[in-house]
Amino acid sequence: KKVPVTILTGFLGAGKTTLLNHLLQVQQDKKIAVIENEFGAVPIDNELLNTKLSTAEQVVVMDNGCMCCTVRGDLLGAFSAVMEKMVDSGNALDAVIVETTGMADPVPIVRTFLQTPAIASNFQLDGVVTLCDAKNI
Secondary structure (H helix, E strand, C coil): CCEEEEEEEECCCCCHHHHHHHHHHHCCCCCEEEEEECCCCCCCCHHHHHHHHHHCCEEEEECCCCCCCCHHHHHHHHHHHHHHHHHHHCCCCCEEEEECCCCCCHHHHHHHHHHCHHHHCCEEEEEEEEECCHHHC
16 A cells, blocks of 8 residues: 655745644654755754654654755655655554655655656655745735
8 A cells, every 4th residue: 555645835924844744743642753854054944843753653854955956865865764664663653744845845855756666666646735934914
């Protein structure tokens, strides 16, 4: 059975991390891995990441560039790490949530996901959720 993957995207301050933390808190009976894309020397979500570490099954942080620019190697590595831990622990995941940086274009991420057999054989794209800050639209 393929693990469903949801991509969370949206501009800086749109509420991606808030939504992710809420999902992790509410779905504590689910085993959810998180692939977190941080961009910059000091992660914006550093404090919130500590909350995720305590509620997520696994957190993989990609901090060496925007996911849509370095997508091939980094995303493959992140999914490989998730898969490796899943195999090593013998526990299947219920879901993977990919949180992009606020500057990421989700199209190259989706394209890589769909066109890479190593990812597509074990994971299924469940959806792309785009958040926006309604107050500032």
